Every structure is written in structure tokens, then in C-alpha cells.
Amino acid sequence: MRTQQGKKGSNGSELKVLVRHRAIQRRISQMANEIARDFPGERVHLIGVLKGACIFLSDLIREIKLDVSIDFMAVSSYGKSKESSGQVRLNKDLDTSIAGLNVILVEDILDTGLTVSYLCRILRERRPKTLRIAALLDKPSRRIKNIQGDYVGFKISNEFVVGYGLDYGERYRNLKDVCVLKSHVEGI
């Protein structure tokens, strides 16, 4: 449920690299090793939250040296203001049951925590064997809900980031680096 307050458009905006592709790849490989260490000889079921997590998930699964399966969910927020409503709606549910599985919810970014908090609540009701959270980026300063990632790539400060799956108005998801989107326009 990321928002960029006051952002008026992409004209006059500037991208500054925050995390380079190579550093992302290195960290993902470490995260995959942590996961493999935590579930030796077991299967893990990764659930990607569309759309932002798709790039991270696709790189992460290829580094995990375990039996891995995947599924996806999609959510959006209720009402006009994502931040103020704090309510999340499920737009796409899982294709299969997660009962008895080692589930890892995969996010590109933990921001307010509203999305993951909502998803964890409904996933727990489905009786997975374990439920963990993997996030490439974590912005703890923005947190509203008391949730933490079990596997976190990079903690970042409160700047609006795009690239590597993260968008602004559906743009920039294809950037290989995670970049800060800054505007040249004063007061935005």
C-alpha cells in the first residue's frame, strides 16, 4: 500500500540508484541460503504478492536449493486513501491449499505493514505448518502494524523507491537497480 504523498507526475523526476543489481543478487543468494538452512530437506511454498514481488520471487526461488513450489495473491486497498483506510481487499486468492506447508510470504517491500498483516491473518487460518515473511526491502520507520520480516534484504530509510518490481504509476518495475525517485519540482 505504498503511496508517495504529493507526487504529481513523472515529468521532471530523477532516479538515483539506492541498491545496485549486483548487491541485490548477492543478498538474495544469502537469503536463499538462510531459507535452505531453516528448512533442511523440506519443501517450501512461496507466495508472491502481486505485482511488486514478482521479480524478487523469480530470482529468489532460483537460488533456493530445496523443493520449492509457488503461488500468488493480489490485494488492493479499500476506499480512496490507502494509508488512511488501512483496509485491504483480496483480489486474487491462492490456487491451492497451504495446509501443512512451510509457507513463505514474499514481498518486495514492507512499508506500513498493512498488506502483510492482513495476508498473514488470512493465511494462518488455513493452517500452514509454518508461516514466514521474506521481503527484499524494509522501511521500519513507516510501520503501522507490528510485523517483522523473517528474511529481509535491505533496511532502507523513508524514501520513495522504484525498480526491481516496485513501481510509481506502474512504471519503473523493470529497472534492475532499486532507485530513489526524486522530483525536481519544488514542494513535491
Ligand code: PRP
Ligand atoms: C506495495 C508493495 C507491497 C505493499 C507494501 O504494493 O508491493 O505489497 O505496497 O505496503 P504496506 O506495507 O504499506 O502494505 P502496491 O499496493 O503498491 O501494489 P503493487 O505490488 O502492485 O505495486
